[in-house]
Amino acid sequence: xxxxxxxxxxxxxxxxxxxxxxxxxxxxxxxxxxxxxxxxxxxxxxxxxxxxxxxxxxxxxxxxxxxxxxxxxxxxxxxxxxxxxxxxxxxxxxxxxxxxxxxxxxxxxxxxxxxxxxxxxxxxxxxxxxxxxxxxxxxxxxxxxxxxxxxxxxxxxxxxxxxxxxxxxxxxxxxxxxxxxxxxxxxxxxxxxxxxxxxxxxxxxxxxxxxxxxxxxxxxxxxxxxxxxxxxxxxxxxxxxxxxxxxxxxxxxxxxxxxxxxxxxxxxxxxxxxxxxxxxxxxxxxxxxxxxxxxxxxxxxxxxxxxxxxxxxxxxxxxxxxxxxxxxxxxxxxxxxxxxxxxxxxxxxxxxxxxxxxxxxxxxxxxxxxxxxxxxxxxxxxxxxxxxxxxxxxxxxxxxxxxxxxxxxxxxxxxxxxxxxxxxxxxxxxxxxxxxxxxxxxxxxxxxxxxxxxxxxxxxxxxxxxxxxxxxxxxxxxxxxxxxxxxxxxxxxxxxxxxxxxxxxxxxxxxxxxxxxxxxxxxxxxxxxxxxxxxxxxxxxxxxxxxxxxxxxxxxxxxxxxxxxxxxxxxxxxxxxxxxxxxxxxxxxxxxxxxxxxxxxxxxxxxxxxxxxxxxxxxxxxxxxxxxxxxxxxxxxxxxxxxxxxxxxxxxxxxxxxxxxxxxx
Ligand SMILES: *[C@@H]1O[C@H](CO)[C@@H](O)[C@H](O)[C@H]1NC(C)=O
Ligand SMILES: *[C@@H]1O[C@H](CO)[C@@H](O)[C@H](O)[C@H]1NC(C)=O
Ligand SMILES: *[C@@H]1O[C@H](CO)[C@@H](O)[C@H](O)[C@H]1NC(C)=O
Ligand SMILES: *[C@@H]1O[C@H](CO)[C@@H](O)[C@H](O)[C@H]1NC(C)=O
Ligand SMILES: *[C@@H]1O[C@H](CO)[C@@H](O)[C@H](O)[C@H]1NC(C)=O
Ligand SMILES: *[C@@H]1O[C@H](CO)[C@@H](O)[C@H](O)[C@H]1NC(C)=O
Numbered sequence: 001x002x003x004x005x006x007x008x009x010x011x012x013x014x015x016x017x018x019x020x021x022x023x024x025x026x027x028x029x030x031x032x033x034x035x036x037x038x039x040x041x042x043x044x045x046x047x048x049x050x051x052x053x054x055x056x057x058x059x060x061x062x063x064x065x066x067x068x069x070x071x072x073x074x075x076x077x078x079x080x081x082x083x084x085x086x087x088x089x090x091x092x093x094x095x096x097x098x099x100x101x102x103x104x105x106x107x108x109x110x111x112x113x114x115x116x117x118x119x120x121x122x123x124x125x126x127x128x129x130x131x132x133x134x135x136x137x138x139x140x141x142x143x144x145x146x147x148x149x150x151x152x153x154x155x156x157x158x159x160x161x162x163x164x165x166x167x168x169x170x171x172x173x174x175x176x177x178x179x180x181x182x183x184x185x186x187x188x189x190x191x192x193x194x195x196x197x198x199x200x201x202x203x204x205x206x207x208x209x210x211x212x213x214x215x216x217x218x219x220x221x222x223x224x225x226x227x228x229x230x231x232x233x234x235x236x237x238x239x240x241x242x243x244x245x246x247x248x249x250x251x252x253x254x255x256x257x258x259x260x261x262x263x264x265x266x267x268x269x270x271x272x273x274x275x276x277x278x279x280x281x282x283x284x285x286x287x288x289x290x291x292x293x294x295x296x297x298x299x300x301x302x303x304x305x306x307x308x309x310x311x312x313x314x315x316x317x318x319x320x321x322x323x324x325x326x327x328x329x330x331x332x333x334x335x336x337x338x339x340x341x342x343x344x345x346x347x348x349x350x351x352x353x354x355x356x357x358x359x360x361x362x363x364x365x366x367x368x369x370x371x372x373x374x375x376x377x378x379x380x381x382x383x384x385x386x387x388x389x390x391x392x393x394x395x396x397x398x399x400x401x402x403x404x405x406x407x408x409x410x411x412x413x414x415x416x417x418x419x420x421x422x423x424x425x426x427x428x429x430x431x432x433x434x435x436x437x438x439x440x441x442x443x444x445x446x447x448x449x450x451x452x453x454x455x456x457x458x459x460x461x462x463x464x465x466x467x468x469x470x471x472x473x474x475x476x477x478x479x480x481x482x483x484x485x486x487x488x489x490x491x492x493x494x495x496x497x498x499x500x501x502x503x504x505x506x507x508x509x510x511x512x513x514x515x516x517x518x519x520x521x522x523x524x525x526x527x528x529x530x531x532x533x534x535x536x537x538x539x540x541x542x543x544x545x546x547x548x549x550x551x552x553x554x555x556x557x558x559x560x561x562x563x564x565x566x567x568x569x570x571x572x573x574x575x576x577x578x579x580x581x582x583x584x585x586x587x588x589x590x591x592x593x594x595x596x597x598x599x600x601x602x603x604x605x606x607x608x609x610x611x612x613x614x615x616x617x618x619x620x621x622x623x624x625x626x627x628x629x630x631x632x633x634x635x636x637x638x639x640x641x642x643x644x645x646x647x648x649x650x651x652x653x654x655x656x657x658x659x660x661x662x663x664x665x
Pocket of ligand 3: 118121122151152188189
């Protein structure tokens with residue numbers, strides 16, 4: 001916390017610095033409905049499977065692909081049982097052809113035998129109800145046990161008996177609930193299923209699709225991990241971009257993220273190769289993403305596969321109609337009425353109401369993979385054919401192209417299509433982003449993060465270990481620049497959002513986690529994004545435009561009845577604090593406003609929030625200011641700080657009324 005004393009001393013020392021006086025007009029600008037702050041989620045290094053998707057069992061259905069052969073990864077036997085992977089003549093389903101046979105060996109003696117799973121590098125065990133299921137084939141009289149156990153002591157934290165309904169020639173699902181009697185001291189635990197081999201007529205049983213969920217976010221079946229989803233919800237996001245990212249494109253033409261494979265009961269989902277070095281389950285499917293958006297109140301940007309894979313192969317124009325049809329089907333699945341073919345499928349899966357879908361993005365970074373052929377085919381036919389087809393079917397969808405005017409060899413974005421811009425930069429370079437969109441056509445900023453130290457660039461080695469404070473300030477300045485252009489830049493997305501501390505490639509993410517929920521850590525960037533997203537501006541108001549070292553945007557939120565000033569300070573002379581006055585036209589003396597200031601009180605601009613120490617390097621102070629006799633707010637911001645000043649003002653409430661907006665008290 002910034003103490004009063006420090007603030008006072010700073011004020012005296014810096015009395016010589018001239019104040020920055022900002023006046024903000026009370027009208028003008030464009031009503032935008034509210035700026036969108038959000039994030040891109042894709043399943044990158046176990047941020048989906050093993051991350052926000054709450055499934056605790058790893059390799060639950062022995063799925064595989066060209067890159068990842070079928071294996072017993074994650075599994076161990078109990079009491080010397082012999083585990084064998086088989087392709088039975090009658091598999092659980094066509095798409096899950098491999099199952100495990102569990103058979104007592106001589107060493108097992110008379111003991112119960114079984115199989116145990118280590119989870120995604122551990123399993124968090126708490127005193128709450130777990131929901132599980134497994135499929136068995138083979139006659140068995142007796143009961144199974146489903147248990148959560150320590151992985152290194154003989155402790156069993158919870159155990160339940162599950163009566164067998166297993167049959168000789170059929171796959172039978174067994175469901176159970178498991179309530180541990182105590183919390184485990186660490187996440188070094190396994191989930192175990194055992195049976196008594198004496199009761200199994202052939203001496204062995206076949207298992208597949210073994211699943212265990214903790215309580216999920218909003219109690220959705222097959223849902224999201226609660227602590228992670230809640231930490232994202234606390235960011236006040238209003239938009240979600242998914243499913244990628246590179247994952248959308250896939251490594252080859254035969255392995256892109258096919259949304260149709262991600263629907264329905266888990267036994268109908270084949271799993272997929274992914275592009276981030278592991279087999280994926282398809283558990284976090286299209287409908288799960290849509291529930292995520294619905295449960296958090298998010299608008300969505302859906303990325304539609306556009307015929308380019310990461311190996312650079314492109315679907316030729318002659319075959320492109322099939323790709324367009326897949327995309328149109330997907331849009332229909334999301335927002336078609338129940339009278340449409342795919343709307344009916346959605347209804348059958350439990351959601352007759354169409355989901356809201358206002359933004360569709362065609363492909364992902366088409367200027368990158370397979371350049372120049374991928375990019376030229378995108379501009380020549382892949383984008384135009386999609387635009388024509390979507391416009392013919394829907395007149396209210398904003399179509400987003402997967403590149404920016406500055407990408408590749410340049411891009412003349414065909415209006416009303418808007419572009420997508422992805423700056424992964426150093427703090428300095430993000431500060432230079434401030435005026436990036438002052439004279440450009442519409443874009444979203446579909447991915448942004450401060451990934452590099454100042455002076456650094458490139459993807460090999462020269463990356464930050466975690467989001468650092470100076471980077472978060474750099475992001476805040478680019479965010480201010482984007483929000484200033486809200487009339488043609490409707491939203492900004494942090495990417496990627498999640499990092500599993502046990503398995504990761506991409507270090508800089510807004511939230512870190514591991515199996516152990518105590519490791520869930522909000523980064524420096526998390527605090528900046530949370531503050532800005534809490535005060536979305538619906539109308540950017542004309543204001544003094546004198547920037548550097550203070551960067552700012554002012555406006556109103558006509559839905560909340562507030563006047564808002566957002567600012568950040570970077571590279572002041574001699575690191576001095578800057579006195580600032582903000583005069584909102586029409587604000588009277590004595591009007592109160594809340595000023596929230598984020599700083600890193602330490603010496604190190606590159607300080608970060610380390611999940612291993614749990615220390616938060618971001619200080620946040622909120623003070624109530626009163627407008628002076630001239631109706632002006634006066635305050636001072638230190639070097640490398642980020643701030644929001646917000647006042648609830650009657651005139652803004654009136655503007656809201658005159659727009660006929662519903663008052664949402
Ligand atoms: C409102 O938006 C239009 C269209 O983008 C733009 O030309 C105009 O400058 C904006 N008005 C103001 C006052 O910012
Ligand atoms: C385990 O199963 C494999 C494959 O069926 C077999 O070769 C092996 O002999 C078995 N071992 C035991 C101890 O039963
Ligand atoms: C569980 O124990 C096994 C055997 O000791 C070990 O190899 C494995 O790494 C442990 N799992 C975790 C998540 O630590
Ligand atoms: C879990 O316990 C096993 C066995 O003692 C040990 O090898 C492993 O390192 C532990 N894992 C963690 C994450 O503490
Ligand atoms: C900040 O100051 C440093 C040191 O003078 C300079 O190298 C850098 O370019 C400045 N960054 C910005 C964005 O002004
Ligand atoms: C992602 O995780 C995998 C293991 O799941 C690991 O082998 C790999 O190094 C990580 N990704 C990359 C590409 O670094």
